[in-house]
Amino acid sequence: xxxxxxxxxxxxxxxxxxxxxxxxxxxxxxxxxxxxxxxxxxxxxxxxxxxxxxxxxxxxxxxxxxxxxxxxxxxxxxxxxxxxxxxxxxxxxxxxxxxxxxxxxxxxxxxxxxxxxxxxxxxxxxxxxxxxxxxxxxxxxxxxxxxxxxxxxxxxxxxxxxxxxxxxxxxxxxxxxxxxxxxxxxxxxxxxxxxxxxxxxxxxxx
Amino acid sequence: xxxxxxxxxxxxxxxxxxxxxxxxxxxxxxxxxxxxxxxxxxxxxxxxxxxxxxxxxxxxxxxxxxxxxxxxxxxxxxxxxxxxxxxxxxxxxxxxxxxxxxxxxxxxxxxxxxxxxxxxxxxxxxxxxxxxxxxxxxxxx
Numbered sequence: 001x002x003x004x005x006x007x008x009x010x011x012x013x014x015x016x017x018x019x020x021x022x023x024x025x026x027x028x029x030x031x032x033x034x035x036x037x038x039x040x041x042x043x044x045x046x047x048x049x050x051x052x053x054x055x056x057x058x059x060x061x062x063x064x065x066x067x068x069x070x071x072x073x074x075x076x077x078x079x080x081x082x083x084x085x086x087x088x089x090x091x092x093x094x095x096x097x098x099x100x101x102x103x104x105x106x107x108x109x110x111x112x113x114x115x116x117x118x119x120x121x122x123x124x125x126x127x128x129x130x131x132x133x134x135x136x137x138x139x140x141x142x143x144x145x146x147x148x149x150x151x152x153x154x155x156x157x158x159x160x161x162x163x164x165x166x167x168x169x170x171x172x173x174x175x176x177x178x179x180x181x182x183x184x185x186x187x188x189x190x191x192x193x194x195x196x197x198x199x200x201x202x203x204x205x206x
Numbered sequence: 207x208x209x210x211x212x213x214x215x216x217x218x219x220x221x222x223x224x225x226x227x228x229x230x231x232x233x234x235x236x237x238x239x240x241x242x243x244x245x246x247x248x249x250x251x252x253x254x255x256x257x258x259x260x261x262x263x264x265x266x267x268x269x270x271x272x273x274x275x276x277x278x279x280x281x282x283x284x285x286x287x288x289x290x291x292x293x294x295x296x297x298x299x300x301x302x303x304x305x306x307x308x309x310x311x312x313x314x315x316x317x318x319x320x321x322x323x324x325x326x327x328x329x330x331x332x333x334x335x336x337x338x339x340x341x342x343x344x345x346x347x
Binding site for chain 1: 211214215229
């Protein structure tokens with residue numbers, strides 16, 4: 001069974017031989033390749049009438065990208081969780097006369113934020129500077145995956161808050177304290193979602 | 207647009223850090239809270255030890271004279287009649303042959319000790335950050 005590399009080489013050779021794209025598509029479909037495989041294989045070459053055919057840019061994967069983006073994503077996850085933790089503990093203290101353990105929670109959360117926030121900010125600004133200098137970095141597959149993962153986490157968090165709010169409403173527990181805590185999660189998760197959504201839109205102009 | 211988000215997040219994080227530190231206090235405040243928690247734990251230990259004294263015996267004249275009770279779980283193994291930080295003795299008062307009171311002076315407002323989970327409802331708060339715990343010897347016998 002032929003691999004995708006062989007398919008790619010076949011398409012290249014066919015284009016070099018001057019075959020029309022429709023003709024190539026027909027013979028490949030007839031040989032058992034699926035429509036999406038044929039589309040991807042043809043799409044790998046620019047349609048400019050130039051010989052040899054010009055390859056289109058492809059997504060890149062590098063160990064450096066994995067290190068930088070996984071670290072940034074991890075810092076975002078830990079930082080956002082602790083930001084919510086601190087703000088919610090402050091709300092608890094504002095609403096409750098005594099809140100056992102809240103001060104320890106705040107101390108821990110503040111410690112995490114003092115370490116993770118500047119590091120996340122530095123990594124993000126550094127990466128944005130690099131992206132501005134070299135737009136080819138937008139093609140990093142790891143960057144794209146982890147950005148979508150951040151979007152998924154943010155969207156799931158927003159959904160859970162929405163469900164918890166409806167549940168609190170139905171059980172009669174929709175207090176001012178609950179609303180304030182839910183709003184904190186919405187602001188943090190919503191902000192992260194919009195931030196990365198804008199980012200991915202900028203990287204994917206199509 | 208994203209620059210605005212970054213600035214907003216920085217402001218939110220700064221507010222969380224600033225607000226958090228303002229509410230919980232700095233390292234010195236945290237140390238004082240831990241010391242107060244130890245004092246309250248010592249009061250509970252002394253109460254347990256004195257409640258262990260047999261009803262047929264009178265309460266000891268001083269905390270130093272109180273014998274350890276083998277059946278009681280203590281929070282401090284090295285229970286001392288003196289405050290470990292200030293060196294001042296815990297104030298022990300025999301209200302009668304079988305009733306007693308042990309008091310400690312806290313460094314902070316006793317209400318803050320709620321946070322440590324060591325301030326109990328049966329502790330009496332007095333002026334000057336003094337907390338007292340009363341009891342009766344061998345109450346269950």
